[in-house]
Amino acid sequence: MRKLTCVLFLSVWWCIGYTQQDSSFLRYDQLELEDLDFSSLDQSSTKVIAGTRNEQDLADLPFTVFVITAKEIREQGYYTLVDALKNLPGIRVSQPGSGLDGETFMMRGLYGNTYAKILINDIPIRPSVVGAMPIGSQLPIRQAERIEVIYGPAATIYGPDAAAGVINIILKDSEYPTFAQADIEIGKNNLTRLSALFGGKFSLGRNILKVRMFGGYTSMNDREIKYDLASLYNPQQYEDLLNLQNQELIQYEDKPNFEGATGVATLSSLPHQSNYVGFSATMGIFEFSAQRMFRSDHSSIGLNPFAVSYADPQSLIGEEILSTHFSFKKEFKKWDLSVRMNRLSYSINPLSSYKYVLPLFGTFSNGYGYGFLGPVDVDPSLNVGQSIDSLYLSGSRYVSGSFNDVSVELQSNFKLSKAVNISFGITGESGNGDAIERFLKVPVSTVNGISPPPFSVNPNATFSSVSSYMETYLKFGKISAIAGVQSFIRSDGLLVNDPVFNPRVGVLYKASPEFSIRASYSQAFRYPSAYFNNSSYTIQAKDGGLEIETGSPGLEPEETINVETGLRYNPSENLSLDFSMYYTQTSDFIDFDIVNNTQDGSFFWGFENDPNSFTRLMGAQVSLRMRNIIPSIQFGTDVHLNYSKGKERLLQLFFDDILETEIQELPVVRAQPNLIGHVRMSFVPVKNLTLFLNHSFMSNSWTRNKLRITGALQNNNVDSLINNGYYTLGIRSQFKISRQIDAFADFANLTNIRYGGIDATVDFDSLLYNPQPSFMFKMGVNFAFN
Numbered sequence: 081m082r083k084l085t086c087v088l089f090l091s092v093w094w095c096i097g098y099t100q101q102d103s104s105f106l107r108y109d110q111l112e113l114e115d116l117d118f119s120s121l122d123q124s125s126t127k128v129i130a131g132t133r134n135e136q137d138l139a140d141l142p143f144t145v146f147v148i149t150a151k152e153i154r155e156q157g158y159y160t161l162v163d164a165l166k167n168l169p170g171i172r173v174s175q176p177g178s179g180l181d182g183e184t185f186m187m188r189g190l191y192g193n194t195y196a197k198i199l200i201n202d203i204p205i206r207p208s209v210v211g212a213m214p215i216g217s218q219l220p221i222r223q224a225e226r227i228e229v230i231y232g233p234a235a236t237i238y239g240p241d242a243a244a245g246v247i248n249i250i251l252k253d254s255e256y257p258t259f260a261q262a263d264i265e266i267g268k269n270n271l272t273r274l275s276a277l278f279g280g281k282f283s284l285g286r287n288i289l290k291v292r293m294f295g296g297y298t299s300m301n302d303r304e305i306k307y308d309l310a311s312l313y314n315p316q317q318y319e320d321l322l323n324l325q326n327q328e329l330i331q332y333e334d335k336p337n338f339e340g341a342t343g344v345a346t347l348s349s350l351p352h353q354s355n356y357v358g359f360s361a362t363m364g365i366f367e368f369s370a371q372r373m374f375r376s377d378h379s380s381i382g383l384n385p386f387a388v389s390y391a392d393p394q395s396l397i398g399e400e401i402l403s404t405h406f407s408f409k410k411e412f413k414k415w416d417l418s419v420r421m422n423r424l425s426y427s428i429n430p431l432s433s434y435k436y437v438l439p440l441f442g443t444f445s446n447g448y449g450y451g452f453l454g455p456v457d458v459d460p461s462l463n464v465g466q467s468i469d470s471l472y473l474s475g476s477r478y479v480s481g482s483f484n485d486v487s488v489e490l491q492s493n494f495k496l497s498k499a500v501n502i503s504f505g506i507t508g509e510s511g512n513g514d515a516i517e518r519f520l521k522v523p524v525s526t527v528n529g530i531s532p533p534p535f536s537v538n539p540n541a542t543f544s545s546v547s548s549y550m551e552t553y554l555k556f557g558k559i560s561a562i563a564g565v566q567s568f569i570r571s572d573g574l575l576v577n578d579p580v581f582n583p584r585v586g587v588l589y590k591a592s593p594e595f596s597i598r599a600s601y602s603q604a605f606r607y608p609s610a611y612f613n614n615s616s617y618t619i620q621a622k623d624g625g626l627e628i629e630t631g632s633p634g635l636e637p638e639e640t641i642n643v644e645t646g647l648r649y650n651p652s653e654n655l656s657l658d659f660s661m662y663y664t665q666t667s668d669f670i671d672f673d674i675v676n677n678t679q680d681g682s683f684f685w686g687f688e689n690d691p692n693s694f695t696r697l698m699g700a701q702v703s704l705r706m707r708n709i710i711p712s713i714q715f716g717t718d719v720h721l722n723y724s725k726g727k728e729r730l731l732q733l734f735f736d737d738i739l740e741t742e743i744q745e746l747p748v749v750r751a752q753p754n755l756i757g758h759v760r761m762s763f764v765p766v767k768n769l770t771l772f773l774n775h776s777f778m779s780n781s782w783t784r785n786k787l788r789i790t791g792a793l794q795n796n797n798v799d800s801l802i803n804n805g806y807y808t809l810g811i812r813s814q815f816k817i818s819r820q821i822d823a824f825a826d827f828a829n830l831t832n833i834r835y836g837g838i839d840a841t842v843d844f845d846s847l848l849y850n851p852q853p854s855f856m857f858k859m860g861v862n863f864a865f866n
Contacts, residue, residue: 350380634689
């Protein structure tokens with residue numbers, strides 16, 4: 081890691097020296113990047129790929145699409161994907177979110193890490209074996225030319241996991257012979273960030289070779305989230321919520337991994353580290369790219385101190401994703417043909433571990449073993465509670481997982497005329513390896529050939545799938561329309577192998593070059609990840625002891641539908657407006673559940689489909705951009721507002737003499753505030769200095785934690801479910817030192833507001849609210865050449 085840091089640091093200064101050396105050869109009248117004011121470029125003139133997988137004008141697409149430009153990424157200091165998403169309308173973020181998922185976000189009432197498709201240059205990067213895409217600084221956001229964000233299902237062209245939307249990170253390219261950029265950033269808690277990008281063109285006979293190399297590194301020693309210690313990090317609070325005060329056999333103070341005293345847990349530092357390196361080459365019709373992405377966070381982030389210990393700073397979750405891609409594209413007179421081959425390799429760092437105290441799994445396993453739950457025939461002399469701790473919870477418990485995804489895609493477009501384009505594709509995909517496994521006593525080490533004793537038999541995560549789609553794009557006069565459908569069938573150990581169909585249709589009417597209205601309908605069936613199967617357990621008494629089996633067979637796809645209408649109005653380069661109204665519904669949820677089966681004495685803890693469940697959200701969002709409101713100081717503002725109302729129907733648990741369940745309808749969508757607002761103001765008070773004021777505000781929201789909801793409904797105390805709304809202010813200043821070099825200072829959460837983000841889990845192991853960083857300060861230098 082030190083080598084990578086040194087290489088990136090030297091690369092930054094090499095770039096600066098290279099520019100200073102060669103700048104004299106630039107013609108004085110040559111147009112530079114800083115000479116172009118992209119801030120006044122309205123989105124109607126932007127080309128995007130993600131809408132149809134072919135480059136189209138955003139103004140001609142009948143869907144809600146937003147583009148985050150390279151200029152905005154540079155000015156606002158975005159380093160992570162969630163950094164870039166947090167100011168878009170209707171998106172709520174959590175930084176951090178959890179140790180397992182990193183930074184998280186909500187999109188149209190759905191958990192974005194799970195329900196949104198994330199791509200780099202149109203190449204998917206989320207491994208199929210994970211429940212959610214882990215997000216940190218391991219994605220090449222600093223090297224992005226733009227980030228395209230589509231709201232609503234796009235499964236027709238991107239597959240069934242594009243249920244909430246699609247996020248496509250398009251990397252920078254250049255027509256210059258060489259181009260480079262680099263960044264250095266430092267901040268509180270020893271925050272260190274470096275990134276670099278190099279590229280160029282080389283002549284090889286009649287062919288031109290285009291090469292791009294990039295990398296980045298982020299490290300911090302701790303996070304500003306350790307506050308409200310007497311309540312939020314008080315393990316006694318969580319024991320009381322589980323009504324375990326009188327269960328002397330199940331006490332967190334007596335557990336091997338607990339460090340602290342009654343009501344007080346020891347808290348260590350919470351480090352983070354991310355890095356990435358990538359390479360791409362294009363020559364003629366061929367393209368090759370490869371990227372390595374790594375992220376590591378403290379495994380306890382977002383979890384409560386009753387469930388896990390915060391005492392060891394080395395309790396980390398780290399994972400690596402290797403992405404390789406090869407493609408070729410041949411263009412003919414009226415049609416083109418492309419073949420893409422992708423491979424994703426995912427692996428969890430062998431030393432990834434938790435220090436469990438009494439996670440929900442351990443709490444219920446102990447309860448089952450002691451006879452508090454279910455008709456259990458266990459010999460008391462076996463001391464089952466201590467056996468469970470010794471077998472599954474004591475000491476460091478390691479996590480393992482290694483999986484490979486391979487796909488081959490054939491895509492073709494027929495341009496029948498200027499008004500008609502038909503595209504179709506067929507994709508074959510397969511995966512094999514080991515799904516995520518927890519509670520291991522020793523780490524998996526391929527070097528030493530150690531095979532840890534299994535927690536239980538881990539179900540096979542191997543799968544294969546075939547999908548095909550056809551979509552037609554029509555443009556006649558003032559009307560543009562898109563209609564298409566995808567068929568998808570998957571074979572694995574979870575599902576009945578029935579095909580599903582994902583349709584999409586949209587119409588746009590452009591009344592004038594400045595004004596258009598649109599309407600669309602889209603649908604997605606999201607197939608369950610092996611993560612849900614391998615994170616589900618059945619406990620049963622057998623031969624005087626306990627037997628634990630992993631798996632949740634019979635999982636079925638969830639269905640999401642989205643209906644939307646909207647308008648765009650761009651009367652001038654200084655004013656643009658996008659407004660939309662939407663209705664989205666997801667049914668047959670895969671959600672956390674606990675089932676006490678009195679017939680066979682088994683106890684299930686994990687994920688299941690609930691055929692009676694649904695989430696419904698109806699809302700409106702507006703995005704208003706105004707530039708040069710006060711020309712003398714170049715004052716401009718972006719206003720993004722989202723107002724929504726919704727409800728959920730879930731299978732809820734009730735703890736009486738026995739564990740019971742019943743359908744409950746909630747008057748909200750969990751973790752979705754009714755009002756989400758972002759206002760950014762920018763102005764130039766003096767020459768070369770730009771100030772940005774970032775305002776964010778949200779109304780109250782309910783927790784995602786199903787067991788807290790259960791307790792509140794039982795006690796008629798809904799107020800205990802509410803995470804309070806908040807307002808935060810951030811100020812960023814950027815000073816232009818030269819054409820190529822900017823310096824900046826960033827004051828995040830200047831008012832030091834303490835507020836909650838998105839709950840880390842839907843079970844009881846999460847904190848009462850997910851604390852977000854208090855005041856943070858960063859400063860650094862940005863460099864760009866060509």
